[in-house]
Amino acid sequence: MSIHIKDVSKSFGSFNALSNITIDIPTGELVALLGPSGSGKTSLLRIIAGLEEADSGVILFGGEDMTRIRTTERKVGFVFQHYALFKHMTVFDNIAYGLRVRPKKERPSKKDIQEKVNELLSLVKLEALADRYPSQLSGGQRQRVALARALAVEPKVLLLDEPFGALDAKVRKDLRRWLRRLHDDFHITSIFVTHDQEEALDVADRIVVMNEGRIEQIGSPEEVYDHPNSPFVYDFLGNVNLFHGRLENGKLLNGQVELDAPGIDSAENRPAVAYVRPHDVMIERESTAKDAVQAKIVHIHVVGRTVHIELKTQGLEQFLEAELTKERYGELGLKVGEDVFVRPNQLKVFIPEDYSI
Amino acid sequence: MKSRFKKHSILPGFGLSLGFTMLYLSLLVLLPLSMIFVNTASMSWSDFWSTVTEPRVVASYKLSFGAAFVAASINMVFGVLIAWVLVRYSFPGKRLIDGLVDLPFALPTAVAGIALTTLYAKTGWVGQFLSFKVAFTPLGVTVALTFIGLPFVVRMVQPVLQNFDKETEEASAILGANRRQTFIRVIIPEILPAALTGFSLAFARALGEYGSVVFIAGNMPMKTEITPLLIMTKLEQYDYAGATAIAAVMLIISFIMLLFINGMQWWMNRKFAHY
Numbered sequence: 365m366s367i368h369i370k371d372v373s374k375s376f377g378s379f380n381a382l383s384n385i386t387i388d389i390p391t392g393e394l395v396a397l398l399g400p401s402g403s404g405k406t407s408l409l410r411i412i413a414g415l416e417e418a419d420s421g422v423i424l425f426g427g428e429d430m431t432r433i434r435t436t437e438r439k440v441g442f443v444f445q446h447y448a449l450f451k452h453m454t455v456f457d458n459i460a461y462g463l464r465v466r467p468k469k470e471r472p473s474k475k476d477i478q479e480k481v482n483e484l485l486s487l488v489k490l491e492a493l494a495d496r497y498p499s500q501l502s503g504g505q506r507q508r509v510a511l512a513r514a515l516a517v518e519p520k521v522l523l524l525d526e527p528f529g530a531l532d533a534k535v536r537k538d539l540r541r542w543l544r545r546l547h548d549d550f551h552i553t554s555i556f557v558t559h560d561q562e563e564a565l566d567v568a569d570r571i572v573v574m575n576e577g578r579i580e581q582i583g584s585p586e587e588v589y590d591h592p593n594s595p596f597v598y599d600f601l602g603n604v605n606l607f608h609g610r611l612e613n614g615k616l617l618n619g620q621v622e623l624d625a626p627g628i629d630s631a632e633n634r635p636a637v638a639y640v641r642p643h644d645v646m647i648e649r650e651s652t653a654k655d656a657v658q659a660k661i662v663h664i665h666v667v668g669r670t671v672h673i674e675l676k677t678q679g680l681e682q683f684l685e686a687e688l689t690k691e692r693y694g695e696l697g698l699k700v701g702e703d704v705f706v707r708p709n710q711l712k713v714f715i716p717e718d719y720s721i
Numbered sequence: 722m723k724s725r726f727k728k729h730s731i732l733p734g735f736g737l738s739l740g741f742t743m744l745y746l747s748l749l750v751l752l753p754l755s756m757i758f759v760n761t762a763s764m765s766w767s768d769f770w771s772t773v774t775e776p777r778v779v780a781s782y783k784l785s786f787g788a789a790f791v792a793a794s795i796n797m798v799f800g801v802l803i804a805w806v807l808v809r810y811s812f813p814g815k816r817l818i819d820g821l822v823d824l825p826f827a828l829p830t831a832v833a834g835i836a837l838t839t840l841y842a843k844t845g846w847v848g849q850f851l852s853f854k855v856a857f858t859p860l861g862v863t864v865a866l867t868f869i870g871l872p873f874v875v876r877m878v879q880p881v882l883q884n885f886d887k888e889t890e891e892a893s894a895i896l897g898a899n900r901r902q903t904f905i906r907v908i909i910p911e912i913l914p915a916a917l918t919g920f921s922l923a924f925a926r927a928l929g930e931y932g933s934v935v936f937i938a939g940n941m942p943m944k945t946e947i948t949p950l951l952i953m954t955k956l957e958q959y960d961y962a963g964a965t966a967i968a969a970v971m972l973i974i975s976f977i978m979l980l981f982i983n984g985m986q987w988w989m990n991r992k993f994a995h996y
Contacts, residue, residue: 415891435894442895448888452910462896465906517896 365426365520365553366391367412372421374407381407382577385421389570392551394544396564399574400600405557406525408574412555413523414438425521438521441514441552445526447506449498455509456494459484462517484512487546504535511543515550524556528563540567561601565589573597595714598639605645605684607638607711616713618679623655625713636715640708645686647673647696648705656705659684664700666690673698675706757972760965772963773970777942778951784859785948786974789927792866797920800874801912807875808882822875825868830932837865838937857939862947865934866927873926874919881915914989921982928975 367389374382382404389395397405410416412423414435423430430438450458459481463472472480485491488508498506507527514522527543528536544567547554558564564571565585573580573588573596581588581597592598609618611634616623623638648656659675662683666672671693675684684706688696698704761769772778807819825833841848841855841864848855855861885908893903931949938945948971955964 413895415895435891436897436899438895439897440895442892444888444892446886446888448886448892450889450893450907461893461898461906465893465896465898465902513892513896 366424367521367553367555368422368424368427369408369412370422370424372408372411372418372423374404374411374416374419380577382411382418385577385579387572387579387582389553389555391426391553394547394554394556394567394569396568396571397555397557397574398559398561398564398571398600399580400559402576403574404577405559405574409523409525409555409557412521413440413442415442439517439519441517441519441522443507443510443514443522443524443527445529447498447510449506449509449513451498454495454497455485455490455501456481458498458509459512459516461513480516484516487515488512502535503531504539507531507539511546515552519552522552522554524554526557526559529558529560536563543567565601573600575600592712595637595639595716598712598714603642603685605640605642605708606682607640607708609636609638610634611636611713611715623708623711625711634715636713638708638711638713640711642672642685642687644709644711645684646707646709647675647686647688647692647698648707649696651705653707656707659704659706661698661700661702661704664698666693675704677706678703754972757965757969760962761969764962764966768962769966772966777946778948778967780943781946781948781951782971782974784862784945785928785971788859788862788866788947789924789930792863792870792927793920793924795863795867796870796874796923797916800871800919800923801878801916803871804875804878804882808879822872825871830869830930831936833868834865834933834936837861837868837933841937856937857941857945859945861937861939862934862945865937866930869930869933870923870927873922874916877915877919877922878912881912885911914986917982917986917989921979921986924982925975925979928971 367387369385369387369389372382372385373380385404385408387395397408399405407416411418414430414433418431421431425438450461453461460477463477463480466472481494482491485494488511490505490508490512493501493505498509501509507530511527524543528539531539540563543556556567568585570582571585571588572582575596581593583591588597589601592601598604607616607618607623609616609623611617611625614625616625616636616638625636625638651658658678660678661673662676663674664671669690671688671690673686673688673693675686676682677684686706696704764772803822807815807822838856838861839845841851841861843849843854843856845856853860855864889907889911890903893907898906929949931947931953934947935950938947938950940946940950948967952964952967952971955961955967
């Protein structure tokens with residue numbers, strides 16, 4: 365079922381949690397709401413679920429207005445960050461809950477409930493733990509129970525609030541792959557909230573980047589990562605190096621350094637900031653181009669297959685971070701304290717609006 | 722030998738604190754209680770049996786345990802209700818009501834007894850509007866016991882409700898459960914252990930209550946005499962052995978009942994230990 369969010373606003377007192385949010389989600393899409401804490405992403409999810417009411421705006425599920433429909437009747441699946449399982453019920457009873465509370469006429473027979481729950485238990489690979497209580501499960505298992513419980517009522521929409529936030533790195537990775545596969549099998553329109561950019565890039569079909577109650581950018585993972593439309597998005601989706609300077613004739617100038625500023629031509633002689641990802645910072649032994657900057661290696665640390673190098677540029681006296689593959693690092697034979705030349709391979713220049721000192 | 726009882730712990734003072742606890746409990750609880758049995762032992766078996774099965778005494782057991790049970794049950798229901806209102810809603814004067822709950826603890830029980838009797842007597846403020854008698858009947862005893870047992874359930878259930886995860890309720894609603902289903906299937910099981918603890922405390926307190934009851938009960942033999950009153954009567958007649966014999970029977974029954982309630986709680990807690 366498609367979801368349309370139109371002009372939704374919400375404020376708590378004088379704090380604007382959400383302002384004029386509009387998102388259209390086609391049937392079967394897996395969308396990530398990505399943003400720092402306080403960006404309003406959880407509020408938006410709770411409004412979609414009906415747990416909170418929007419001050420203004422409309423929520424449509426497949427063309428049907430849901431704004432005034434109560435949570436109980438919205439028929440959404442919701443997965444909480446801290447699972448919110450019923451502690452006094454077994455795994456089986458937890459999953460069966462949504463079916464058992466249905467009014468008599470719609471309630472499946474005991475046998476059907478049993479079958480349905482067993483089917484879900486095998487889906488989340490917890491058949492052996494059906495009689496356990498939540499307190500006897502690990503975090504990853506609890507979250508899988510929570511997912512199975514949400515899926516039991518066959519929701520048309522699945523909402524997940526930081527579903528893997530409380531889990532450790534390995535389990536988190538396994539579980540999000542599993543969620544992706546599950547989504548590919550069932551095609552339930554799903555929205556999940558996360559503050560982890562890697563998680564969003566890894567799992568989602570589309571990412572909605574939010575900040576301070578507004579949408580910064582909507583797009584596929586490639587779009588938002590490769591073509592961020594604002595400094596915030598650039599900064600939020602991964603590490604970034606900043607070059608401050610002035611724009612002149614399509615180049616960013618700062619002291620001796622001259623960097624090409626692609627895509628910017630109209631703005632003449634204005635202060636601007638260039639953003640470069642660490643893996644787009646090239647390190648060379650010799651200066652091959654005019655835009656190479658001399659820098660001293662301050663620190664090298666190897667994390668698995670990638671090598672992170674901290675550098676201090678000479679003219680600009682600022683710190684840079686570069687990422688190399690281990691092979692490239694071996695070829696160059698870099699050592700701490702050496703002078704090298706760095707060259708931004710791909711950079712994006714943003715002109716700060718209303719730049720004032 | 723030592724290691725059988727003492728597990729290695731990084732916290733110091735196990736021996737000292739356990740020793741102090743045992744001494745303290747012995748001096749204040751075990752020793753006085755054992756005196757009851759020592760005193761009772763001065764009676765012959767047949768004397769003992771005839772004392773504790775005397776019809777007037779048996780009638781008092783029935784009243785004491787019956788009224789205490791009913792009072793504790795009433796307190797369990799209304800205690801949960803009061804705790805619910807105090808935790809879930811905010812209204813002017815909430816703090817005041819919260820403080821009022823503890824008043825039955827602070828009030829000297831005789832004062833409570835006199836106040837209740839004045840209210841519920843045939844000519845009292847409340848009693849005159851009732852078509853049935855409250856004061857000087859078993860009902861009056863129950864009223865007094867309900868009064869003094871009120872704080873227990875409220876104070877036990879309150880923190881549990883306060884810590885109750887709002888998301889659990891939301892999860893229930895999203896799964897399609899209405900308010901009633903959520904309350905019965907999710908909230909009640911969650912607060913039941915605490916409510917039971919409150920119940921057993923209120924029950925135990927009501928069993929031993931003397932001061933407030935004697936005024937409102939009227940103390941008619943076979944009808945409204947509570948067991949503690951009979952013990953007092955025996956003491957006033959210098960029949961110490963007789964008094965302790967009745968006390969011993971009461972103690973044993975209470976012990977068994979509390980053991981049963983605690984066992985039930987233990988079973989419930991083990992079943993769904995909190996995470």
